[in-house]
Structure formats: structure tokens, C-alpha cells
Amino acid sequence: GRIAAADRLRAEPAGIDVRVRSVQVHDEPVDAAVAGQRVALSLPGIDRDELRRGDALIEPGSYAPSYRLDVELRELAPIPERALVHHGTSATLARVVRNGRFAQLRLAAPAIAARGDRVVLRAGTTLGGGTVIDASPPRHANADRFERAERGEQVVHGPVRAADGDWVFSDEWLDELRDRLLAAIDNADPLDPGIPAPADPWAAVVIPRLGLERRGSKLYRPGTAPTLGERERDAEALEAQLGAEPVKVPDPSLARVLEDQGRLVRVGDGYAVSPAAYEDARRTLLAELEQHGRITLARYRDLLASSRKTAQMLLERFDADGLTRRIGDERVARRSALGSTRGR
Template sequence: MIQGKLVGDRLRAEPAGLDVRVRSVQVHDEPIDVADAGQRVAVALPGIERHHLHRGDALVSPGAFALSYRLDVVVDELAPIPERALVHHGTAAALARVVRVGRFAQLRLAAPLLAARGDRIVLRAGTTVGGGEVLDPAPPRHADAGRFERAERGERLVFAPVQDGGEWVFSDEWLDELRAVIERRLDAADPLDPGVSPPREPWADAVILRLGLERRGAKLYRPGAAGTLGPREREAAELEAQLGLEPIRVDDGQLARFLEEQGRLVRVGDGYAVAPFAYERAREALVSELEAAGRITLARFRDLLGISRKPAQLLLERFDADGVTRRVGDERVLRRSTVRSGE
């Protein structure tokens, strides 16, 4: 309570879920009608037994607050925060699963809490590991960075987009705020793929046109933006130097995809890759054999290239995926549409 008159009021005790009536209020055993923030207050609730209420329960106006099993918070981290922690809010406490999204988190609670935007919380896991401020006291289940950012900046309803006759209308101030948020995300994007996920709200398509961004597939990009290796060029060159016919493992899948798009390697599955020239040489040898024999086994293909079983299997699976061959039992046959490279 910040300030107010309680005597005679009908209130709700939450999360106990009880409707109560205030008979009297006391401060230091003296009856009063009005209590201020900071005072230690005793409230008489007729018909309510002590065991009906629990530490952390709050008296609120009916309908003023929603109980929630989730809280969106911005986190102040003092020590590594584990996936499960104890959330302290006022005198209440509840276990929670902590779903981190950068400096934000959604706390998925084992028991409901009654909170308001701006409330402070403490996170403990044996010791205090952090704290935070409530951004949304009753959010849907999500892990959306954009939603956290909008909640943090306190996006006001008056500036939010509205639909008028089928068209979305939004203020310049709101658009500038959204543009700044997306620009910050683009600045932090991976140079290999400098795009970010777009807003998911119904107004997204209309707003993206106004922002001057390009939508490519499932991401937004600055006009003309393309992936670059930047400081990773040396790493890419060292990787290329190791490539040959024998597949090597490339743990960085995004780097492998980028280099394949540039024609600098060929991925053959299971995180492995070969050099483009080696892929073509293996393809030519395979097509020649199939044109002569009609069918080929894994063992024969392995011996044909002089490599071990697993690399041979990975190459054959890539040729299947590329439409060069088709598997029939334990053998491969040439697809009719396949032509030899260079013809």
C-alpha cells in the first residue's frame, strides 16, 4: 500500500484468493483510519483465520492485479545465475525456472506471485546471485528479445500502432523508437549473417516498409547488406587449406554454410565438409562407374576413391540429396536426369 483508506473496504487477499472486509487498522496498537507507506500496519479481517493467510500474501483492490506464474524481468547479475533459482518478491518467495535472453529473463514460477511493473526481486541459489526489476508482471510464455526490449522502454499505448479501416497507423515517435531498437540489434548481428528476426506483431509488414529494411527469408537486413568474414578470413583460409577428398569436421555450422554459399567448400552431412574440387572429382568417378556398371555399392565406391567407409558414405548421401544418385536397397543407381559434369 502506498497510501489510502482501508477501514470498511472490501479487498482481496492474494494469492490466497480470499475476499475480505477490513474492520480496523492499527499502528503500534493504536486504531487509525489512514496508513502511509513505511508504517508497520495491523489489519483486522473478520471471519479470516490466521491459517488462511501466508507470508507474502497481499491485500489488493479486487481486479487491480493479476496473479501470474511468469514474470519478465531485467536482470542485475552478481554471480552466474543457474537455470533454477528462488525468487524473493517482498516477503513472498517462489522457486522458478530462469529463462535467460541476454540481460533479460522470464521467471517461470512454481507458485504464483502478485507483482507490478517496477517491483524489485532478488534471486538466490544458496547465496544471492542477482536481482532485477519487473518489466511485465503477467507475460505470455516466450523468449522474445524484442518483447523484452519493448517492455523495458515502457512502450506507451498512445504510441502503439492502431488499425484504421484496414491500414495500420503509427506515430513518428513510436517508429523512431522501433527503428533505434532494430538498428542496435543489426549492429550486434553476426557478420556472417548480418540479419535479425523481424517483429511478429500483426503490424510488422506495414512497419517494415517504413523502416527501409529488406526482408530476406525469415530475417531483416539493411539494404544491400551481405555476410562478410571480417576478422575470420584467416580462420576460413586455414580451414580451406585442410580440405580435400577426405571429409573433415567443421564445428562452426554458420561458417560452413557461409563458405559453401561462396563456393569454397561442400558440406557432406554430419558436420563434415570436403573441397569443391574433391566433390566434383568424386562425382565424376561415381557417374562414370554407374554409366558402365549400372549400380554401385558403398564398398565399391570406397575402393574407387581410396577412402575409408564413413567419408564414402557421407559423399554418397550428399550425392543422393543433390539428385545425382538414388538409393535402391544397399546400392545406388544413377538418376535419369543426371548428366556428367562438363557435358
Template sequence: MRVIATAGHVDHGKSTLIRLLTGMEPDRWAEERRRGLTIDLGFAWTTLPGGPIAFVDVPGHERFTTNMLAGVGPVPAAMLVVAADEGWMPQSAEHLAALDGLGVRHGLLVVTRADLADPGPALAEARGHLAATSLHGVRAVAVSGRTGEGLDGLRAALDEVARALPEPDPAADVRLWVDRSFTVRGAGTVVTGTLGAGTVSVGDELELGGRRVPVRGLQSLGEPVERVGGVARVAVNLRGVERDQVGRGDALLTPGAWPAVRELDVRLSAPEVPARLVLHVGSAAVPAHVRPLGAGTARLVLARPLPLRAGDRGLLRDPGLHRIAAGVLVLDVRPPALDRRGAARLRGLDLTGDVAASHLRHRGLVTVRELRALGFDDAGVPVGEWRADPDHWAGLVRRAPEVVAAWRAEQPLAAGVPAEVLARRLDVPAELVAAVVDQAGLRLVDGRVPTAAALPAPVERAVAAVEADLARSPFAAPDANRLAGLGLGPRELAAAVRVGRLVRVADGVVLAPDAPRRAAAVLADLPAPFTAGQAKAALGTTRRVALPLLELLDSLGLTRRLPDDTRVVR
């Protein structure tokens, strides 16, 4: 399906054209039909050779401009209608300014009432106005609603416009701007809108105002459907939502996919705008404070949050002067604070370049998912599911060895720097520590970055004393008093074992690193099999040392324990 907004000053002529094209009445209210004046949004559809096409008929009178903007905001193409007997009107200019500000490039110029006046002058005048806008060069058609002349050409031109529209992404995150809400007896609350991309299915859960709501039913082009993809006009029956809880300007969203934005940086299509305006995006209209940043950019502060991304387009309108002040291109929906002197000017310069790169510079690290949610393309240094600013990443890699060295100085007996400590001191997510360590030429072993194999001087002297004792009696492990006298507690002994100076036999029992091999050589001279007591005597040690030493020899495969608790040397 393709959706086209029908804009222009001649309300009666627009509605007549839609009726002739679709056989449907777009004016929903009796007052509209009585006055021949479109007041609110109207909807109709038909099928062309290229497929179905839906129309959103927007009001032309200046009193209903807010309604008009709610209709054209989410729509990718427009049919701009000018009357041959009236020519270009002030509201034609406002509608064109809105379409141009939104960057609408696909469309059709239709000169109606061709039976009442020569369409040539109106066509030439309108082309002149379109020449400097996003709709320059669009095809033009002259028609008469009364006689039907030119309608076949109009259908062909509409079909051509519809075929030229870019294909939407069916897997895109859903953002359905609500343009109408009402209650259906027995069904509950129903909302309608133009689905620009993505897919909605019955049974889905969508986000509305920060809470999840189930999709109870769907309609498109007046028919129930189980699934609908953009671009399409769609009616959504919501479960558990009261009529007064949703209205025009709200949006149904893929849960967790859209940031709620109160501050955003934008590019403006006008060099200067007033400080207080109304931002129109999708079907929403929200008061906004405008702070210029320079170079055609500004910071907007909204009266309420909206689901926005970089790349979105909107309009700033001055309701007092009844004019479009500027078109808006959203550049960054998570902008940095402007809390230093000159920050606004520097931010304006930032926004003239690669905004995604600028965003990464300010944030350092951002997940791929968040980049997508903010509307940015892939950027920066890829690190798994994260993206890093190149300078920030280089700084992390450079600082990692410094953090390790500082930890070593603070904790000389520690087994190494725990990954969580490194993450905290580098201020990176824990899942990125391994990548930083690898890039820095370090190693991550059992959740730690090993530190240098050296002992503090006091520990070094104490271990040397133990080594001297063991050189005289290899299997006479120093007792608790000797260790305490040397200042060797559990942490000091663990450090000595870690650097290879001692081997742990049991808690508080340490020997020289070659003790297992030497013990096996002594035991090999005993008659096999031998008992623990025989081993103790042969080794010249105590039961405190002999029993755990034999278990160590078993675990190392140097001896084998038999069912009767005797052993043999392998």
C-alpha cells in the first residue's frame, strides 16, 4: 500500500477529487459536508494498477493548520491541489512550506476546476512556487471534478508516484503516530495512523506512554487483517486502554526501541527563528524552546517527551503568526549538556560534521543497539556489540597497563588485577575488559590480569629464609611458629607459590618447588608397596607433612594409592 496526503487551499475541490478517485467520502463530519470545508483529517482508499493507495485528506483553512500538520507529518508523498480559478493562495504556500520542511520529495501537483478557468496560469504560478522546494519537478495534472476530464491521467500519475516511493523496511522498529482514537462497542479503544515502516501483528505488544499494550485486532483499508506492514493506513484495536488514555500525537512503539526525548539538537531550514515555537513531528504538536547553536543548528527543549531519532524531520511553527518558521532535521537526541562558557558555539561546530562521530566523542562508548535507537548508522571502533570513539578507545588501551601497575603497587601480594577492578578504574562495561586487555598486550587468566612475578622486599627476605631451611631438610616444612616469626601469612605464602618460589602441600604447609620430584625419588628406593609410615620415615618428616605430600604425589601421578592404603611409585 502507498499513502498520499492531499493538501492545498481548495477543500471542496480536494474532497471532490478523492470521492471521484475512490468512491468514498473523506469528510467524516456533517458540518464538513454542509460547509464544503475540510475541518479534520479524512481518509479514503482505492486500488490502482500498482496496488492499493490510501489518501489522508488534510484541512486547507488556516484555522485547522494543526490538524493539517498531523496528517502530512507521517506521510511519504503528497498531492498538492490548486484551483484553476483561484490560483496560488496563502494556505497553498503554508502547505508547501510544511511539505518542504518535512523533506517530502514525492508528490503530484494537481490543478483542479479546469472547467472553470484555463489551468495554464495557475499551473505556471504553482510551478514557480515549487521550484525552490523539495517538490520541484514533480509531475503536474489538470483535472475537472465536475466533468471528469483528466481523471484518467490523474490515476496514471498517482500510480506512477506510488511506484516510485522507496520500499519500507518490514523489520524496522514500529512507530505508529496516532491521528485518531475512538471506541467501538464490544471491541474497546481503536486508534488509527499511518504506519511508515515495520510490521504489526495481532497479539503483538506495543509501547504506549511507557507501558506495554496488547494488539487485540487490526484493520487496513477497512478489512480485518492478522498482520500489516508499512507503508499503510492501519486501525489498531488496543486491549486494556481507555479512550481517554490515548489520542492524537501519541505513538505506538516497538517496546524499548525508541528513546523518550525532551532535549534534541537539530538543523534548521531558516537562519533565525523565535525562541518559543511549536514542534510538529508525526501527528504530535509540542511546545518547544529554541536555543540557537550557530551554523543553522539549535537545541530544542520540549514541553513533553517524544519518541525521536536522528534523521527524523519535523516543523517549527509560530502559532501566533500562523506560519511555518522552519523545517527541522533531528541530528542528536542524546545531546551533551551545555554547561560551560562557549559550549553552545562549540556544539554548533560539532553539528556541522559527522554527528554520529561527535556523539561518540562525547559518550566514549555506545552499544550498537543504542546507536540504532538514536538513529545513527554504525560508527566508531567496533568492539563486539559496542562502538567506541577512536581516541577514547586508544586511551583505554594505553591506560590499561598503567592501571595494572598501580594495582600492583597497591596490592603487591595480589594474584593480579581482578577484571571487575579494571572495569571500574577504566570506567568501561565489564564485558569489554577482555577486549581492552587483549589490545593492550596483556592477558586475562581466570578473571584476572596477572601481575609481574616479583615479591616485595620483606616477603622476599622471609621466603629466602624458608628456602635456606628447606635446603638443609627438604621435607621439614616450617611450622606455624617459624612462618609467623618470618611474617609469612596466607597471603604472603600464596604470593610465593604464585611466583614459583614455593609449592603448597596443604594449608600452612609449603616446600621447595622440586620437593615432589625429590620425594618420589626417595620413595622409589623403598620396597613396594610401602605404607604412609614407611614414607614418613624415609623422607625424614612428620605426619603433618607426609600425609598431604603423599596425596600431592598421587594427584601429580608420581605415586599410586592401592585399595589397602599402601602406595607404589609409578
């Protein structure tokens, strides 16, 4: 995989959409990093306690959290019915349903896994390991299904594309998907109780059969209206403070909802400006870049007649939004940024 500044990803199984502001490899800033490197990411607007050890950053819709993993075991010691499953940097208690050298791990917390991933089972000491052969299986303990999954044969659980181009999936898979999505909706931010709709190729066929309500890119329980409710007063009080200078927003969940509603723009770590101020700052930046080709932090601060901190926050947001790219102490426009302003 590859991850770059300005990428928009999803933290799973936390279910949080994130934006990558910057990337470091061994404490050095880089434009992008690839699998196998030791990477640090800046994710603005996300509090540390919103993510936990073992969460994965993925392309939205590329993987689904699963409470079950089918594995082929390699046993070092007798494996009890319950064990701690280590996958990546996560450790989750699981019930181990054995069938010969295979097992289904029924996890206490969802995992993001792929076929071929390795797991380690422990209970005070290392009991053995396993290789994932199905990362989202149905609830079963059938030896034939295990063996077919191991061989890579397709068990039509869901969904696969048939020769005529139609998508084929089982009722069991559809029910399981609905249950997973409803569980995610029930655990979603109460300020906006929806979740991103699956973006998989089969989504257009499957989503209408789920009995959920789609609004834009999100799914909701039917009749559920995303509303701030009692938090509307907090939102209005915050909006009244917004202007060209960033305002500290103590509630990141409220900030995300208001940004989705177009009522503020998040900058820096936990700050926001008004949409009008952001647009003015963007126009000022792009006008300077169109005329001179590059801009420094000091020059931008002077153009805004603002503080260095404010200019820095805005420039970092523009970098993350794909408008600009940092080269040394200067910013230059990305390829399409200047053309997008003509005719506005």
C-alpha cells in the first residue's frame, strides 16, 4: 500500500473518516510512504483517545470489520476454547471453534484482516499461530468450507460476479452485512448517526436491499434525521465566535458535524475558521501563486495581516486539501489548483 499527504482514509474498526495532513518516515517529512516503512502520520481533528492500538487506516470501503476469522492453525501447545488473538498490533479475546487443523476465531471486538494475514494465539504463553484463509466468513465450523477456503476456491457467500455480470450473494451474507451496518450505525456519533455507505463495486446492487436509508454518501436507520438536537445552541455559540482567526473547538465530534454541514472549516489541531474566512484566505493564496508562482509563510502572513500561527494553520490545511505543496520553506500550487480558480 501507499499513503500520502492529503489522502482521505477511514480508521477501522473505529469507523472514523480521517485526512492525512503530513507523513514522516524515520522522523523525516516525505510526500508519501509505502508498505514496510516506519511511518508517522498527522491526522488533524482526531483526538488520541478516538483511536486505539490495532486500528487500521484503509481506503474507504476496501475492507469491512469482521467479528470472525477462519484460520489454518499451527499448534505449539493445546489451544483452549478461549484465547487471546494477536493480529498486527491488536490483541483481542476470542472463542476458538476448532475443526481439525482449522478454526474459526469468534472475536470479542471487530478486526480488519485480509486473506494471508498471520495471527498468534496466546493464553499466558504462546499456544500457536495461524494464517487467515477467510477474513469475513459466515458463522460455521464446517470442514469442507474450511478446506475450500484454504484452496482459494470461491464459496458463494457473498458477493461474487457471475458470468452474466450480475452480482451473486447469499441471503445469509446480506443479513450479516445488514447486522454489521446497523451495529455500526448504533455506535456512530450521535451528532450524526450515519455511517459511510460501502463503496465496493457491488454497492449499487446491495444497498437498496438492506432496508436502510441513504442520504448522500451515508447510511442511516430509516427516519433518523441527523440533527444536533440539544447541541444546536453550542453550535450557534461557536459559529458566533468564528472569523478569520482560528478559534479553539473543544469538541472534535461537533466540529466534524459542523464542517460536514458547511458551517465551519477545521484548521490546525482542534481549531476552526468560518467558511467565508477560509474562502478569502484561499483566494488570497491562489492570487499570489498565480502572480509569483510560490509563497513563503512570512509573505502569506503579511498578505493576511494575521499571525504566523494563523498563516501556518491555513497553509497546512491547503496542503491537505491538495491546493498547495510544500518545497522547503515555500509553497507552490499543485497542478490543477490555479486553473480551478479561473472563472470563479
